[in-house]
Amino acid sequence: MISITGLRKSFGAATVLNGIDLEIRQGEVVSVLGSSGSGKSTLIRCINGLEKIDAGKITVDGFDVSKPRELSEARKRSGTVFQLFNLYPHMTAVQNVALAPIEVLKLPRMQAEAEARELLHSVGLTERADAYPSQLSGGQRQRVGICRALAMKPSYLLLDEVTSALDPEMTSEVLSILAALAKTGTTMVFVTHEIEFARSISSRIAFLDKGQLIADLPTEEFFSATGMALPRVAQFLSKMRKD
Amino acid sequence: MKFDLSILAKHIPFLLEGAWLTLQACTLAVLGSLVLGLAIGAMRTSASPLLNRLAAVYIDIFRNIPFIVQLFFFYFGLPEIGIYIDAFTTGVVALSIAGGAFTSDVIRSGILAIDPGVIEAAQVSGLRKITIFRKIILPIALRASVRPLGSVFINLILTSSILSTITLNELTGSAKIVASNTFRPFEVYFVLLVAYAALTYSVSILIGMLHRYLNRHQEEGAV
Ligand SMILES: Nc1ncnc2c1ncn2[C@@H]1O[C@H](COP(=O)(O)OP(=O)(O)OP(=O)(O)O)[C@@H](O)[C@H]1O
Ligand SMILES: [Mg+2]
Numbered sequence: 001m002i003s004i005t006g007l008r009k010s011f012g013a014a015t016v017l018n019g020i021d022l023e024i025r026q027g028e029v030v031s032v033l034g035s036s037g038s039g040k041s042t043l044i045r046c047i048n049g050l051e052k053i054d055a056g057k058i059t060v061d062g063f064d065v066s067k068p069r070e071l072s073e074a075r076k077r078s079g080t081v082f083q084l085f086n087l088y089p090h091m092t093a094v095q096n097v098a099l100a101p102i103e104v105l106k107l108p109r110m111q112a113e114a115e116a117r118e119l120l121h122s123v124g125l126t127e128r129a130d131a132y133p134s135q136l137s138g139g140q141r142q143r144v145g146i147c148r149a150l151a152m153k154p155s156y157l158l159l160d161e162v163t164s165a166l167d168p169e170m171t172s173e174v175l176s177i178l179a180a181l182a183k184t185g186t187t188m189v190f191v192t193h194e195i196e197f198a199r200s201i202s203s204r205i206a207f208l209d210k211g212q213l214i215a216d217l218p219t220e221e222f223f224s225a226t227g228m229a230l231p232r233v234a235q236f237l238s239k240m241r242k243d
Numbered sequence: 244m245k246f247d248l249s250i251l252a253k254h255i256p257f258l259l260e261g262a263w264l265t266l267q268a269c270t271l272a273v274l275g276s277l278v279l280g281l282a283i284g285a286m287r288t289s290a291s292p293l294l295n296r297l298a299a300v301y302i303d304i305f306r307n308i309p310f311i312v313q314l315f316f317f318y319f320g321l322p323e324i325g326i327y328i329d330a331f332t333t334g335v336v337a338l339s340i341a342g343g344a345f346t347s348d349v350i351r352s353g354i355l356a357i358d359p360g361v362i363e364a365a366q367v368s369g370l371r372k373i374t375i376f377r378k379i380i381l382p383i384a385l386r387a388s389v390r391p392l393g394s395v396f397i398n399l400i401l402t403s404s405i406l407s408t409i410t411l412n413e414l415t416g417s418a419k420i421v422a423s424n425t426f427r428p429f430e431v432y433f434v435l436l437v438a439y440a441a442l443t444y445s446v447s448i449l450i451g452m453l454h455r456y457l458n459r460h461q462e463e464g465a466v
Pocket of ligand 2: 040041042160161
């Protein structure tokens with residue numbers, strides 16, 4: 001379980017997350033929605049320890065991410081997929097995927113690379129396994145990014161707008177992989193602007209507004225009268241649907 | 244007096260010995276300055292203010308003092324306080340230290356130019372700091388630094404001629420001797436000029452090849 005209680009985060013004078021309580025249990029797919037600047041990326045970056053939190057507590061399977069010793073355990077349990085892929089440019093797809101299993105899990109290189117090839121095969125990149133990131137399309141790069149996160153066999157997958165740098169065709173190739181992952185029970189925290197997709201794969205929707213979690217509802221409730229009763233949610237959804 | 248290179252024929256073995264010494268000194272100094280540059284460059288980008296400051300001071304000192312003064316200090320100054328080092332070692336060490344100030348600056352820019360997102364990806368995947376440095380930061384920074392490092396190394400080769408001032412008969416030192424023995428400075432220094440040009444030109448060709456090889460995957464047009 002990822003457990004977030006009383007999370008506060010400021011950048012200088014600006015409070016970006018203002019008292020967040022959120023739990024993500026094994027097997028759930030939680031989509032985090034909210035308008036630009038509402039703090040979604042910051043929330044993800046707090047969970048994986050890229051940002052120091054100012055108050056509150058975040059634990060991943062009981063490991064406190066604010067404690068340096070526990071952070072590495074917490075990080076072993078969650079994988080992050082980034083908006084801009086952030087692949088290692090000097091390594092091939094296989095090397096990108098196998099690096100952490102070799103260095104962190106201490107798998108033998110042969111085994112790690114074999115598993116990496118299998119993962120790449122599962123996302124349709126059998127032929128591109130030995131290509132460098134610069135030789136791949138955006139959609140292919142993001143599929144490598146997903147494999148890299150999955151290679152650590154994480155209990156939780158954190159995804160921050162993983163398709164927003166992609167064109168529609170590439171977006172759908174990445175989304176179909178995520179849909180398959182959701183079906184197989186991978187726990188995901190999914191930050192997105194793809195409302196309809198979020199609706200189709202999520203068990204719950206968390207809605208951030210100016211650093212506060214103003215809704216945390218089962219998906220169908222969120223998209224029904226219960227969600228619409230919240231003015232900010234209604235406003236957000238109508239704006240997103242227009243775009 | 245006419246231009247006649249043939250009179251140098253019998254001095255060629257002596258000049259070659261000098262060239263060999265230059266080659267040895269430069270190879271060692273290139274390696275030394277690279278190792279120092281990596282250490283200082285890493286310190287310069289480290290989160291520790293103390294390491295950072297120390298590295299900055301090192302770079303400032305050795306880039307702002309004429310090389311010949313550094314060299315004289317090591318070779319003529321240190322014996323005064325009981326430290327004796329032979330000319331060759333002094334030369335290599337001095338070149339490495341001075342070169343290191345420049346290579347560390349190149350490596351520092353190489354490190355700073357790395358997309359922070361790439362490093363964050365390595366952090367969240369649970370890699371230890373030292374592993375991130377070895378497997379991600381260093382290889383990316385070095386690939387980006389090949390060309391500017393090449394110019395530093397070429398400068399280092401040119402600067403190595405100054406080692407002749409501490410009795411080291413490397414290429415320039417031996418040329419001086421031949422010039423004064425033959426009274427033919429024009430021919431001797433003409434040969435010297437060609438030799439240095441050939442040396443630095445081959446190094447720059449090598450650097451270009453190394454750059455293309457290490458960055459081969461970035462040049463095949465990105466999709
Ligand atoms: N490193 C930082 N330094 C200062 N301010 C920051 C930093 N990171 C984020 N912010 C600010 O925090 C607020 C929330 O940013 P965040 O990136 O979390 O929003 P978001 O919900 O992910 O937005 P988007 O949908 O545009 O990605 C923004 O106002 C942003 O400017
Ligand atoms: Mg964001």
